[in-house]
Amino acid sequence: MNNLCLSAIFLVLFCFKLPLLSISAIHALSNHSDRLALLHFKQSITSDPFGILSSSWNDSVSLCNWPGITCGRRHPRVTSLDLQGLNLKGPISPYIGNLTFLRFINLQNNSLSGEIPQQVGYLFRLQHLLLNNNTIEGEIPISLMNCSKLRTISLHVNKLTGDIPKEIGTLIKLETFQVGRNKLTGGVPTSLGNLSSLWGFSIGENNLAGNIPYDIRGMSSLKYFYVGLNRLSGTIPSSLYNLSSLKEISTTDNQFNGSLPANIGFCLPNLQLLQVSGNEFSGTIPDSLSNVSELQYLELDANNFVGQVPTNFGNLLELGHLNLNKNNLGGNSSYDWGFLTSLANCSKLETLDLSGNNFGGQLPNSIGNLTRQLT
Numbered sequence: 001m002n003n004l005c006l007s008a009i010f011l012v013l014f015c016f017k018l019p020l021l022s023i024s025a026i027h028a029l030s031n032h033s034d035r036l037a038l039l040h041f042k043q044s045i046t047s048d049p050f051g052i053l054s055s056s057w058n059d060s061v062s063l064c065n066w067p068g069i070t071c072g073r074r075h076p077r078v079t080s081l082d083l084q085g086l087n088l089k090g091p092i093s094p095y096i097g098n099l100t101f102l103r104f105i106n107l108q109n110n111s112l113s114g115e116i117p118q119q120v121g122y123l124f125r126l127q128h129l130l131l132n133n134n135t136i137e138g139e140i141p142i143s144l145m146n147c148s149k150l151r152t153i154s155l156h157v158n159k160l161t162g163d164i165p166k167e168i169g170t171l172i173k174l175e176t177f178q179v180g181r182n183k184l185t186g187g188v189p190t191s192l193g194n195l196s197s198l199w200g201f202s203i204g205e206n207n208l209a210g211n212i213p214y215d216i217r218g219m220s221s222l223k224y225f226y227v228g229l230n231r232l233s234g235t236i237p238s239s240l241y242n243l244s245s246l247k248e249i250s251t252t253d254n255q256f257n258g259s260l261p262a263n264i265g266f267c268l269p270n271l272q273l274l275q276v277s278g279n280e281f282s283g284t285i286p287d288s289l290s291n292v293s294e295l296q297y298l299e300l301d302a303n304n305f306v307g308q309v310p311t312n313f314g315n316l317l318e319l320g321h322l323n324l325n326k327n328n329l330g331g332n333s334s335y336d337w338g339f340l341t342s343l344a345n346c347s348k349l350e351t352l353d354l355s356g357n358n359f360g361g362q363l364p365n366s367i368g369n370l371t372r373q374l375t
Contacts, residue, residue, distance in 0.1 A: 031063070031076045031077065033098055034063065034076075034077060034078045034098070034099055034101075035063050036095070036098070037078075037093075037095040037096065037098040037099050038057065038063060038066070038069070038078070038099070039057070040093045040095035041081075041092070041093040041095060041096060042054075042057050043093070044090050044091050044092065044093040045088050045089065045090040046089050046090035047087070047088065047089035047090065047111070048086070048088060049086075049087050050086055050087070052067050052068065052083070052086055053067075053083075053088075062076075063076075063078070064076055064078075067083075068081060068082050068083040069081065070082070070104075072101060075101075077100075077101035078099050078101060078102060079101050079102060079103050079104065079125075080102070080103065080104040080105075080106075081096075081099070081102060081104070081105050081106070081107070082104065082105075082106040083106070083107055083110070084106045084107065084108045084109050084110070084130070085108070085109040085110070086110060087110060087111055088107070088110040088111065088112060089110070089111045089112065089113065090112065090113065090114075091112070091113055091114030091115070092107070092112060092114060092116065092117055092131075092136075093117070094117040094118070094119045095119070096117060096119060096120065096123075097117060097118075097119025097120060097121070097122040097123065098119075098122070099123065100122060100123060100124070100125065101125055102123050102125060102126055103125050103126060103127045103128070103149075104126075104127065104128045105123075105126065105128065105129050105130065105131075106128070106130045107130065107131050107134070108130045108131060108132045108133050108134070108154065109132075109133045109134075110133070110134050111134060111135060112131070112134040112135065112136055113134070113135045113136065113137065114136065114137065114138075115136065115137055115138030115139075115141075116131065116136060116138065116140070116141050116144070116155075117141070118141045118143045119143070120141060120143060120144055120147070121141065121142075121143025121144060121145075121146040121147065122143075122146075123147055124146065124147060124148065124149070125149060126147045126149060126150060127149050127150060127151045127152070128150075128151060128152040129144075129147075129150065129152060129153055129154065129155075130152065130154040131154065131155050131158070132154045132155060132156045132157050132158070132178065133156075133157045133158075134157075134158050135158065135159055136155070136158040136159065136160060137158070137159045137160065137161070138160065138161065138162075139160065139161060139162030139163075140155065140160060140162065140164065140165055140179070140184075142165055142167065144165075145165055145167040145168065145170055145171060147171070148170070148171065148172075148173070149173055150171050150173065150174055151173055151174060151175045151176070151197075152174075152175060152176045153171075153174065153176070153177050153178065153179070154176065154178045155178065155179045155182070156178045156179055156180040156181050156182070156202060157180070157181045157182075158181075158182050159182065159183060160179065160182040160183060160184055161182070161183045161184065161185070162184065162185065162186070163184065163185060163186030163187075164179065164184060164186060164188070164189055164203070164208075165189070166189045166190075166191055167191065168189055168191055168192060168195075169189065169190075169191025169192055169193065169194035169195060170191070170194070171195070172194060172195065172196070172197070173197055174195050174197065174198055175197050175198060175199055175200065175221075176198070176199065176200035176201075177195075177198060177200065177201055177202070177203075178200065178202040179202070179203055179206070180202045180203060180204040180205050180206070180226060181204070181205040181206075182205075182206050183206065183207060184203070184206040184207065184208060185206070185207045185208065185209070186208065186209070186210075187208060187209060187210035187211075188203070188208065188210065188211075188212055188213060188227075188232070189213075190213040190215045191215075192213065192215065192216060192218075192219060193213065193215030193216055193217060193218030193219065194218055195218070195219055196218055196219065196220050196221060197221055198219050198221060198222060199221045199222060199223045199224065199245070200223065200224045201219070201222060201224065201225050201226065201227075202224065202226040203226065203227055203230070204226045204227055204228040204229050204230065204250065205228070205229040205230075206229075206230055207230065207231060208227075208230040208231065208232060209230070209231040209232060209233070210232065210233070210234075211232070211233065211234035211235075211237075212227070212232065212234070212236060212237055212240065213237070214237040214238075214239050215239075216237060216239055216240055216243075217237075217239030217240075217242065217243070219243065220243065220245070221245055222243050222245055222246055223245055223246060223247045223248070224246075224247060224248045225240070225246060225248065225249050225250070226248070226250045227250070227251055227254070228250045228251055228252035228253055228254065228275065229252060229253045229254075230253075230254055231254065231255065232251075232254040232255065232256065233254065233255040233256065233257075234256065234257070235256065235257060235258035236251065236256055236258065238261065241261050241264055241267050241268060242267055243268075244267060244268060244269060244270065245270065246268050246270065246271060247270050247271060247272045247273070247294075248271075248272055248273040248274075249268075249271070249273065249274050249275065249276075250273065250275040251275065251276050251279060252275050252276065252277045252278050252279075252299070253277065253278035253279075254278070254279055255279065255280060256276070256279040256280065256281065257279070257280040257281065257282065258281065258282070258283075259281060259282055259283030259284075260276075260281065260283065260285070260286050261286065262286050262287075262288060263286070263288055264286050264288055264289060265286060265287075265288030265289045265290060265291035265292045266288055266291060268292060269291070269292065269293075270294060271292045271294065271295055272294050272295060272296050272297070272318075273295075273296060273297040274289075274295065274297065274298055274299070274300075275297065275299040276299070276300055276303065277299045277300065277301045277302050277303070277323065278301070278302045278303075279302075279303055280303065280304060281300070281303040281304065281305060282303070282304040282305065282306065283305065283306070283307075284305065284306060284307035284308075285300065285305055285307065285309060285310055285324075285329075286310075287310045287312060289310065289313070289316075290310055290312040290313055290314075290315040290316060291315070292316070293315070293316070293317065293318065294318055295316050295318060295319055296318050296319060296320050296321070296348075297320065297321045298316075298319065298321070298322050298323070299321065299322075299323040300323065300324055300327065301323045301324060301325045301326050301327070301353065302325070302326040302327075303326075303327055304327065304328060305324070305327040305328065305329055306327070306328045306329065307329065308329070308330065308331075308335070308336065308338070308339070309324065309329055309330075309336075309339040310339060311338050311339045311341075311342050312342060313339055313342055313343055313346070314341075314342030314343055314344065314345035314346060315342075315345070316346055317345065317346065317347070317348070318348060319346045319348060319349055320348045320349060320350050320351070321349075321350060321351045322343075322349065322351070322352050322353070323351070323352075323353045324353065324354055324357065325353040325354060325355040325356045325357070326355070326356040326357075327356070327357055328357065328358055329354075329357040329358060329359065330357050330358040330359035330360060331358060331360065332358050332359075332360030332361075333360050333361060334360060334361030334362065335361070336358075336359040336360055336361060337359060337361060337362075337363060337364050338364075340363070340364055340366050340367055340370070341364060341366040343370060344366055344369035344370060349370065349374065350374060351374065352370065352374055
């Protein structure tokens with residue numbers, strides 16, 4: 001009877017002990033998997049001029065204490081890989097896809113090459129991907145669209161080719177999308193209208209063509225809109241001008257046409273930068289722009305604007321740069337310079353370019369009020 005009781009007690013203790021041992025074993029195996037993935041990443045690096053990986057990523061220290069590595073608080077799994085600005089060279093190892101607890105990847109400002117591994121699509125916890133300022137080639141992997149928690153995609157200043165994936169609109173938590181200064185082709189996906197949390201959108205300096213989709217109206221949190229230096233054409237959809245959260249718009253050096261809406265200054269009260277240089281815009285400069293009290297940069301040069309420059313631009317007390325050159329403004333009349341008097345109120349104005357227009361008559365004496373701050 002006593003032996004039977006002892007056996008029962010031992011069995012109960014064993015059953016309670018077993019799960020604890022199993023969890024510990026699982027953590028050890030998972031940690032080992034992360035270690036192997038990081039060592040593969042290290043092996044793919046062909047140049048490590050500061051010796052960060054070669055001198056520190058070894059068995060003498062726990063991987064959670066390796067430079068650039070952060071692990072979770074409740075488990076020894078790698079949650080962050082931050083090796084920015086180390087001038088690392090070489091491709092990104094596909095084994096990075098085995099770091100399934102990664103939430104943050106920051107490899108910006110290096111000299112990494114090759115393609116973005118398709119295996120990044122396994123990182124379903126990933127929230128921030130920063131690979132900008134490298135020499136990465138190939139296409140934006142479709143598998144990246146599997147990372148549904150992504151908030152930041154920063155791939156600008158690389159050598160990426162191909163299209164912006166049309167599935168980009170499935171990343172409904174995305175807040176910033178930066179792919180400027182690459183070699184991307186194709187058009188602007190209509191699915192972008194699904195990204196109501198997106199506040200930063202930068203696709204400038206590529207080879208993109210076509211129109212800006214009207215569905216962009218769904219980007220209700222948008223603050224920064226950069227599409228300059230592409231081959232985009234057509235009219236800017238009216239839906240863009242209704243996004244009152246916008247602070248900066250740059251459409252320079254494309255083939256956009258049409259006119260600026262008369263009520264632009266009422267619809268975009270938070271605007272600080274408006275750059276539409278080097279397009280085919282026409283019509284008059286809207287008087288309502290004088291209501292945009294935070295406007296600092298107004299660059300309308302190299303278009304087909306006509307008529308008089310609004311005389312109420314003196315209300316733009318934050319204005320620092322005004323470029324109106326190479327248009328058809330003015331009418332060879334002495335009345336063409338009336339706006340200069342009001343600009344004297346713009347005490348922060350540093351640059352003013354009015355060349356290449358049809359202004360006539362003599363410059364008013366009020367020009368002297370501007371020369372102190374102009375460069």
